[in-house]
Amino acid sequence: MFNVxxxxxxxxxxxxxxxxxxxxxxxLGIVIGVLAVTVMGTLISGLDKSFDKSMSxxxxxxxxxxxxxxxxxxxxxxxxxxxxxxxEYSEKLxxxxxxxxxxxxxxxxxxxxxxxDKSIMGxxxxxxxxEYTQTISMNIKKGRFITEGEHRSGSRVTVIxxxxxxxxxxxxxxLGKHIKIQGYKFRVIGVVEKQGKFLGLFSxxxxxxxxxxxxxxxxxxxxxxxxxxxxxxNRIEEAKEEVRGxxxxxxxxxxxxxxxxxxxxxxxxxxxxxxxxxxxxxxGVFITILSLVVGGIGIMNxxxxxxxxxTREIGIRKAIGxxxxxxxxxxxxxxxxxxLLGGLAGLLLAYGASFLIxxxxxxxxxxxxxxxxxxxxxxxxxxxGLVPAYKAAKLDPIEALRYE
Amino acid sequence: xxxxISLKKLKRHYFVGGETVRALDGxxxxxxxxxxxxxxxxxxxxxxxLMNMIGCLDTxxxxxxxxxxxxxxxxxxxxxxxxxxxxxxxxxxxxNLLPKATALHNVEVPLxxxxxxxxxxxxxxxxxxxxxxLEDRIDHKxxxxxxxQRQRVAIARALVNNPSIILADxxxxxxxxxxxxxxMKIMDALHNNGNTIILVTHxxxxxxxxxxxxxxxxxxxxxxxxxxxxxxx
Numbered sequence: 001m002f003n004v005x006x007x008x009x010x011x012x013x014x015x016x017x018x019x020x021x022x023x024x025x026x027x028l029g030i031v032i033g034v035l036a037v038t039v040m041g042t043l044i045s046g047l048d049k050s051f052d053k054s055m056s057x058x059x060x061x062x063x064x065x066x067x068x069x070x071x072x073x074x075x076x077x078x079x080x081x082x083x084x085x086x087x088e089y090s091e092k093l094x095x096x097x098x099x100x101x102x103x104x105x106x107x108x109x110x111x112x113x114x115x116x117d118k119s120i121m122g123x124x125x126x127x128x129x130x131e132y133t134q135t136i137s138m139n140i141k142k143g144r145f146i147t148e149g150e151h152r153s154g155s156r157v158t159v160i161x162x163x164x165x166x167x168x169x170x171x172x173x174x175l176g177k178h179i180k181i182q183g184y185k186f187r188v189i190g191v192v193e194k195q196g197k198f199l200g201l202f203s204x205x206x207x208x209x210x211x212x213x214x215x216x217x218x219x220x221x222x223x224x225x226x227x228x229x230x231x232x233x234n235r236i237e238e239a240k241e242e243v244r245g246x247x248x249x250x251x252x253x254x255x256x257x258x259x260x261x262x263x264x265x266x267x268x269x270x271x272x273x274x275x276x277x278x279x280x281x282x283x284g285v286f287i288t289i290l291s292l293v294v295g296g297i298g299i300m301n302x303x304x305x306x307x308x309x310x311t312r313e314i315g316i317r318k319a320i321g322x323x324x325x326x327x328x329x330x331x332x333x334x335x336x337x338x339x340l341l342g343g344l345a346g347l348l349l350a351y352g353a354s355f356l357i358x359x360x361x362x363x364x365x366x367x368x369x370x371x372x373x374x375x376x377x378x379x380x381x382x383x384x385g386l387v388p389a390y391k392a393a394k395l396d397p398i399e400a401l402r403y404e
Numbered sequence: 405x406x407x408x409i410s411l412k413k414l415k416r417h418y419f420v421g422g423e424t425v426r427a428l429d430g431x432x433x434x435x436x437x438x439x440x441x442x443x444x445x446x447x448x449x450x451x452x453x454l455m456n457m458i459g460c461l462d463t464x465x466x467x468x469x470x471x472x473x474x475x476x477x478x479x480x481x482x483x484x485x486x487x488x489x490x491x492x493x494x495x496x497x498x499x500n501l502l503p504k505a506t507a508l509h510n511v512e513v514p515l516x517x518x519x520x521x522x523x524x525x526x527x528x529x530x531x532x533x534x535x536x537x538l539e540d541r542i543d544h545k546x547x548x549x550x551x552x553q554r555q556r557v558a559i560a561r562a563l564v565n566n567p568s569i570i571l572a573d574x575x576x577x578x579x580x581x582x583x584x585x586x587x588m589k590i591m592d593a594l595h596n597n598g599n600t601i602i603l604v605t606h607x608x609x610x611x612x613x614x615x616x617x618x619x620x621x622x623x624x625x626x627x628x629x630x631x632x633x634x635x636x637x
Binding site: 002317 | 481485486488489490494496502504513516518520521522525565
């Protein structure tokens with residue numbers, strides 16, 4: 001049997017390569033199908049990676065209490081009229097619930113930074129308290145974070161992000177240097193480790209921290225504020241309810257009144273992300289199935305043509321001793337070969353595409369998907385080649401020999 | 405040793421448009437080893453059907469066909485293919501070579517189907533081509549060969565599996581007279597080497613090469629004459 005298989009392999013190869021443009025056009029559907037499924041997989045793997053990285057920054061057991069829900073189904077005018085967050089809430093939350101492990105108010109604004117002749121515009125400036133570091137995953141690369149004393153006294157000290165350090169100091173050591181934030185002099189006491197972009201959207205390295213007290217003193221008490229609340233990781237849902245109850249009490253809401261604040265969680269992102277992922281995956285799978293089905297039909301069609309064209313050859317082969325299975329194998333092999341070559345071409349293109357994607361955000365083509373897509377094209381080949389090959393195998397040798 | 409071929413009351417009927425065509429209508433025929441037979445008859449007499457039947461390309465509607473003692477009329481598709489491959493060598497009027505394959509590969513194909521290892525296969529295919537005088541044409545494709553050369557490739561292909569019988573259907577029908585004479589010389593030589601040959605023809609001068617001539621008419625054997633002297637050209 002081995003000799004026959006080898007012969008069929010050679011025959012298929014010579015037939016496929018003898019009709020190069022025909023084979024190429026026929027395989028196009030498979031190429032697109034494989035391309036779609038692998039690019040989709042690459043995209044999702046990349047998104048997963050950057051999402052996980054961004055999410056690890058947020059932490060599952062941290063609640064973010066603010067005016068606005070992250071993904072809102074509440075009308076904007078309702079949110080606009082909500083009262084502002086106050087830093088006092090932070091203390092109250094911590095003292096009223098045993099489930100709250102740490103709480104830190106964060107007040108944010110944008111600011112311009114300068115050191116000597118260098119400056120950087122539109123950085124995020126966060127005013128917060130030392131407990132902030134317990135509510136968020138962040139490593140200090142050099143120096144230290146803000147202390148309680150600095151917060152209370154309103155000291156002009158700052159911890160800067162990696163990008164700011166790079167932009168203002170390049171190779172110099174920023175520690176102990178004085179930079180200007182919105183024209184006020186601040187001493188750099190720490191540099192945060194490089195964190196990258198959050199969901200690929202905005203840089204978490206172009207930000208600086210100052211004591212909350214300082215922020216209030218120099219800038220406004222008003223402005224955007226959020227409270228990070230770290231809760232017992234085993235009782236997150238319970239803690240969320242407690243935080244909600246405390247907030248309602250602080251706000252003096254009557255039972256029939258709706259919440260005029262929002263408690264956000266990493267989960268909200270996950271929900272949103274799952275929907276996006278489903279959309280990408282669904283589109284990819286849809287395109288893949290569509291092009292594979294259309295491609296498969298195209299291959300079936302071309303195989304019928306091939307069988308017809310080579311009717312006489314089939315008759316000759318049968319006359320000199322080819323069995324049905326040998327003929328079946330010959331044409332099945334040809335269909336599979338077209339599909340496999342199409343699949344490999346698709347994979348090659350996908351490799352190029354994934355390289356381009358990886359320039360935008362870190363991603364890799366999952367190996368299982370690459371292998372899987374090759375098997376998929378194999379399957380399409382068998383599926384679309386079977387009927388024409390069976391037709392060839394069943395031909396009556398006498399009639400086939402007479403065929404002109 | 406059983407007869408090479410034994411046909412008893414062999415019938416082959418077709419149904420075309422509600423009518424029964426009796427292509428073969430009760431053939432009794434015995435063929436021995438090393439016979440040289442020609443089958444003659446007008447068109448529609450059943451020559452080709454009988455040839456296809458003997459060549460195991462067709463199966464009888466009724467009657468029995470024994471090939472070297474094996475019951476062909478009871479065989480399935482794979483067994484028939486195997487008999488065609490190992491026991492029968494076909495030579496066609498239109499050569500029926502694979503157009504994209506070289507002479508050597510054309511001769512190799514039956515050996516591939518009988519799963520002969522590559523080395524042995526090449527040696528035997530080359531030997532067969534040498535025996536028909538084409539040793540210097542083995543890498544030529546059919547369209548690079550003359551009609552006579554093509555038919556010689558076909559003969560080499562028919563011989564390569566050492567078949568029990570060679571079936572030639574109008575082997576000179578598509579050739580000029582000079583090539584025809586060459587081909588018949590080869591056929592005679594094959595017979596002299598001990599091969600059994602059946603020739604279908606409607607030319608008397610071709611039929612005269614054979615030592616036994618069977619005339620068919622309306623699917624029946626009209627007469628079956630043996631020459632007393634063997635013709636040795």
